[in-house]
Amino acid sequence: TEPVLRIALLTDADASTQARVATELARQLAPAARVELSVASPPDGTAAWAVTAGPGLALARADALQAARDGGGAALRIVAPMFPxxxxxxxxxxxxxxxxxxxxxxxxxxxxxxxxxxxxxxxxxxxxxxxxxxxxxxxxxxxxxxxxxxxxxxxxxxxxxxxxxxxxxxxxxxxxxx
Missing domain, CATH: 3.40.190.10 (Periplasmic binding protein-like II)
Incomplete structure (x- = not known):
């Protein structure tokens, strides 16, 4: 069956809790929800990558979103925080x-x-x-x-x-x- 939604989870290499959350979402929720879930580490460490990568929704750290905004152009907004x-x-x-x-x-x-x-x-x-x-x-x-x-x-x-x-x-x- 074709996925209904594409989601990219952006993680940092040193963010172990974030990486575990992404892995669990991919393993337990994505298949049942017909979601194509990919996990990626942005090359520049910011969420600006999500704009060009094309997912309909990206889960990213707040500091990565702020860095993308500071960089001048990522058309991203926060929908909901996941965890403090x-x-x-x-x-x-x-x-x-x-x-x-x-x-x-x-x-x-x-x-x-x-x-x-x-x-x-x-x-x-x-x-x-x-x-x-x-x-x-x-x-x-x-x-x-x-x-x-x-x-x-x-x-x-x-x-x-x-x-x-x-x-x-x-x-x-x-x-x-x-």
């Missing part, structure tokens, strides 16, 4: 940093530059400090590598995690680590 995401600032247990306001001027891992963590961290930093997050202070490591560097005291003061609740990445960490 939390921002976690992770530091070593013995770190003197005890407030998000203490992040100014610190070395912070935010993930790959085109990724959702980096976009969210940049917006948060600008809102807090009325200044852009300096490129020299922003690490681009994946979560596991950033955690290792943070724990080993190798050039990071903090790391940012943006994930839906429950966070699969946080849940996978050993209790003695976090």
């Amino acid at each position: 995401e939390e921002v976690h600032v992770i530091v070593r247990a013995d770190s003197p940093l005890n407030s998000i306001q203490h992040l100014k001027g610190k070395r912070i891992n935010v993930g790959p530059a085109a990724g959702a963590r980096a976009r969210t961290a940049a917006r948060l930093y600008e809102a807090l400090f009325a200044a852009r997050l300096p490129a020299s202070a922003a690490g681009a490591l994946p979560l596991d590598a950033a955690l290792r560097q943070l724990l080993d005291r190798k050039g990071l003061d903090a790391m940012i995690l943006v994930d839906a609740q429950p966070s699969a990445w946080l849940a996978a960490q050993r209790p003695e680590t976090l």
